[in-house]
Amino acid sequence: MITSRKFLDIFAWIVLIVALFAFLFPIWWTITTSFKNPRDITTWPPPYIPFLDFEPTLSAWKSIFGGPGQIGTGGHSGSLIFRTVTNSLIIGVSSTALAITIGSLAAYSLARFKFKRWKNDDIAFWILSNKFFPPVAMVLPFFVIFKTLNMLDTLQAVILVHTAMNLPFVVWMMREFFLELPREVEESAMIDGCSVFGVLRRVVLPLAAPSLATVAVFCFIFSWNELLFALFLTFSKAQTLPMLIAGETHTGSPLWWLISAVSTVAIIPPILLTTLVQKYIIKGLTWGAVKG
Amino acid sequence: MLLAPCIIYFLALGIFPLIYNVYLSLQWIEQTAGPGAQRFVGLENYFKLFRDVRFWATLKNTFVFVISTVGLEFVLGLGLALILNREMKGGKIFRVLLVIPSMLTPVAVGYTFRMILNPTWGPMNHFLSFVGIPPVHWLDSPALSLFSIILIDIWEWTPFMFLFLLAGLQGLPKDSYEAAIIDGASAWQVFRYITLPLLYPVIIVACLLRAIDAFKIFDTIYVTTAGGPGISSESVTMYAQAVAMRYMSLGYGSTIATMLFIMVVTVGVIFINRVRKQREVA
Numbered sequence: 306m307i308t309s310r311k312f313l314d315i316f317a318w319i320v321l322i323v324a325l326f327a328f329l330f331p332i333w334w335t336i337t338t339s340f341k342n343p344r345d346i347t348t349w350p351p352p353y354i355p356f357l358d359f360e361p362t363l364s365a366w367k368s369i370f371g372g373p374g375q376i377g378t379g380g381h382s383g384s385l386i387f388r389t390v391t392n393s394l395i396i397g398v399s400s401t402a403l404a405i406t407i408g409s410l411a412a413y414s415l416a417r418f419k420f421k422r423w424k425n426d427d428i429a430f431w432i433l434s435n436k437f438f439p440p441v442a443m444v445l446p447f448f449v450i451f452k453t454l455n456m457l458d459t460l461q462a463v464i465l466v467h468t469a470m471n472l473p474f475v476v477w478m479m480r481e482f483f484l485e486l487p488r489e490v491e492e493s494a495m496i497d498g499c500s501v502f503g504v505l506r507r508v509v510l511p512l513a514a515p516s517l518a519t520v521a522v523f524c525f526i527f528s529w530n531e532l533l534f535a536l537f538l539t540f541s542k543a544q545t546l547p548m549l550i551a552g553e554t555h556t557g558s559p560l561w562w563l564i565s566a567v568s569t570v571a572i573i574p575p576i577l578l579t580t581l582v583q584k585y586i587i588k589g590l591t592w593g594a595v596k597g
Numbered sequence: 598m599l600l601a602p603c604i605i606y607f608l609a610l611g612i613f614p615l616i617y618n619v620y621l622s623l624q625w626i627e628q629t630a631g632p633g634a635q636r637f638v639g640l641e642n643y644f645k646l647f648r649d650v651r652f653w654a655t656l657k658n659t660f661v662f663v664i665s666t667v668g669l670e671f672v673l674g675l676g677l678a679l680i681l682n683r684e685m686k687g688g689k690i691f692r693v694l695l696v697i698p699s700m701l702t703p704v705a706v707g708y709t710f711r712m713i714l715n716p717t718w719g720p721m722n723h724f725l726s727f728v729g730i731p732p733v734h735w736l737d738s739p740a741l742s743l744f745s746i747i748l749i750d751i752w753e754w755t756p757f758m759f760l761f762l763l764a765g766l767q768g769l770p771k772d773s774y775e776a777a778i779i780d781g782a783s784a785w786q787v788f789r790y791i792t793l794p795l796l797y798p799v800i801i802v803a804c805l806l807r808a809i810d811a812f813k814i815f816d817t818i819y820v821t822t823a824g825g826p827g828i829s830s831e832s833v834t835m836y837a838q839a840v841a842m843r844y845m846s847l848g849y850g851s852t853i854a855t856m857l858f859i860m861v862v863t864v865g866v867i868f869i870n871r872v873r874k875q876r877e878v879a
Contacts, residue, residue: 313683320680321691328698328756334720335709347718411603420600430869432603435611437865439813441834442858445621445841445851446614469610476603530702532816533834537842547704551820561712568705575700583693587764590699590757 332572339365339565346561365562369570385549386567393529393546395460400467401524405517407468408475413509415476416483417491429480436473443469444537451538458539466534471524478589482516483509519585522578529574546571615858621851635848642852652853654828655836658743659857662832663811666750667804673751674758674803679788681759682766692760699757703816710749711736711821739829742822746830749817754810758803765799766792798872805868812861833857 337353338346340361345352352358369386411432415425447466448457456462486509494508535545550571553564579586625638646652681688698706713721714735722732735745769792777787793800815834818824824831824839831839833853841850 314685317680317683317685320677321685321688324677325691325694328695328752330720331706331709331713331752332697332701334713335705338712346712349718350723351718351720353720407602407606411600414600428600430873432607434862434865434869435607437809437861438611438615439834439854439857439861441813441815441837442618442851442854443611443614445837445847445854446617447610448841449617449621449847450614465610469606472603472606526700530704530816532704532819533838536838547702547816550702550704550708551816559708559711564708565712568702568708571702571705575702576697579697579700580693586693586696587760590696590760 332576335565335568335572337361338562339569341365341562341565343560343562365566369563369566386570389544389546389549390570392460392543396463396467396545397525397528399460399464400471400528401521403464403468404471404475404524405521408472409479409513409517412476412479413483413505415480416486417488429477432473432476434473435469436477440470440533444534447534448537458541458543460543462538463535463543463545466538467528467531470531470534471527474527475520475524478520479513479516482513486512516585519582519589522582523589526575526578529571618851618858619855621848622855624848624851626848627846638848642849645849646852646856651828651831651836652833652856655824655831655833658828658830659812659814659832659834661743662747662750662814663808665747666754666811667807669747669751670755670758670807671800671804673755674762677755677759678763678766679792682763692763695756696760697756698753701753703753704820706753707749707817707820710745710752714745736822737826739826742826742830746814746818746821749821750811750814753817754807758807761803762796762799765796765803768799769795801868801872805865805872808868809861809865812857812864 334353337355340355340363341352341359342362342364345359355361415429419425420428443466447462451457451459451462490512491504491508494504499507530547531545532547532551535548536551539545539548546567550564550567553559553567582589622642623637623639624635625641626635685691713719716722716732716734716737719735721735722730725733734741735748736742773791773795774787777791782790813834814832815838818830818832818835819838822830824835828836834857837850837853837857840853841847
């Protein structure tokens with residue numbers, strides 16, 4: 306019995322290591338490729354380890370940031386990556402802030418007050434169902450609407466759309482959180498003469514801050530990664546980082562080392578944020594269906 | 598009152614676009630024919646859709662994609678969860694590391710896999726050469742392109758499935774297991790008659806969330822194969838995007854999008870009603 310348990314433990318470790326390798330190798334590959342010389346990319350067998358298999362170079366990084374890299378031709382101009390990263394940051398932060406504000410107010414009222422005409426649960430599920438609409442069914446109307454409003458290729462258009470995209474998630478997650486929050490604290494504050502907004506600001510908000518932060522991190526990542534809406538609504542001025550990468554791959558022969566560097570820039574925030582909210586990651590990913 | 602901004606937002610940027618989308622699908626709009634080239638054509642676009650071979654092909658691709666990714670990710674994720682559901686030193690850190698693929702920018706992932714699956718210098722073929730498999734044309738052969746997209750999606754989302762099911766497993770009551778083991782149940786019996794039924798609600802939600810996302814597949818295909826070669830890996834979303842942007846016919850693009858919408862909502866409603874029933878029972 307003991308030996309079979311030990312065997313299972315070893316087996317579990319082997320599976321874990323194989324899984325880790327399989328799931329992390331592509332990330333390793335992208336990051337190392339951004340430090341390769343063009344000639345090191347198409348060699349066989351593929352070089353894996355810097356210094357050992359190939360001589361790392363900063364030229365790709367220099368050229369995406371506008372420096373005089375040796376492979377400057379066809380590369381990005383420095384302002385382009387700064388602009389797309391700034392756009393993505395502005396869009397991510399603003400749409401997250403909007404979605405969190407509107408969404409948590411709605412979530413709070415769904416968790417606390419009873420509505421006359423519809424059941425609260427029905428409203429919540431209706432809001433949730435918004436998440437299931439395929440984006441492609443919304444993107445063409447958005448395109449026409451924003452074109453009419455003369456708002457194509459503006460950050461505001463993308464912010465509005467990304468907010469709509471993230472709202473169901475915020476409402477759903479924050480409602481679950483508010484439902485778990487004991488009412489007594491709020492009620493005693495009410496008795497002490499606090500208004501609804503006073504209770505919200507002084508009692509609920511401090512308690513909700515960690516959950517709000519976690520939900521916000523997820524919203525930001527969703528917005529940061531989004532391509533389809535950005536593709537329809539922007540073309541140059543308001544271009545986002547995913548669009549820059551996507552656009553690059555359609556050129557005749559892709560400049561792998563450059564795209565690797567840009568991809569690395571794109572995947573750094575999600576990786577950092579993921580480790581930041583690691584405790585709540587399961588809860589967030591599963592829409593609160595499972596508490597991890 | 599606090600709910601109002603949210604409801605208004607949804608009406609303006611959720612429901613209205615959908616209705617508008619249906620309206621657009623009843624129009625003939627060709628951007629190439631100059632501005633204002635638009636007229637009402639009734640259901641003509643829909644009749645065209647039913648005769649459109651390419652639409653049915655992309656629909657088939659989408660369904661093959663959804664069913665195989667959700668199925669395979671579920672099986673792999675459950676397997677990993679069952680094996681790794683034990684005390685392991687440092688296991689927590691590894692679990693966090695494992696989830697990273699699901700959080701990464703899909704276009705960056707797609708691009709990474711274009712390198713990894715490259716037939717002449719990609720590491721994938723290099724690894725396969727160790728076991729004597731000759732170079733495979735992953736993304737640029739019609740027979741394998743969709744399969745390769747499925748492979749990429751499995752890489753991205755199996756960790757999610759794994760963590761989801763693992764958390765579910767760890768939430769299961771321990772006493773029913775002990776009772777079964779005392780009664781002399783085999784490992785398979787325990788799994789089949791205790792673990793699976795108890796885990797069922799979690800499984801449903803996990804598969805639903807994945808399926809909904811899988812129906813929308815776009816980013817990965819857009820940067821890896823762009824639907825090709827031919828239309829061998831084109832999804833419905835890809836097709837609608839191509840019709841609307843490359844061929845500039847907004848009306849017909851909307852028709853395709855509306856059809857996808859109807860299908861996703863049907864699938865979603867069936868699933869959600871199940872979940873709701875279970876929540877009410879619980």
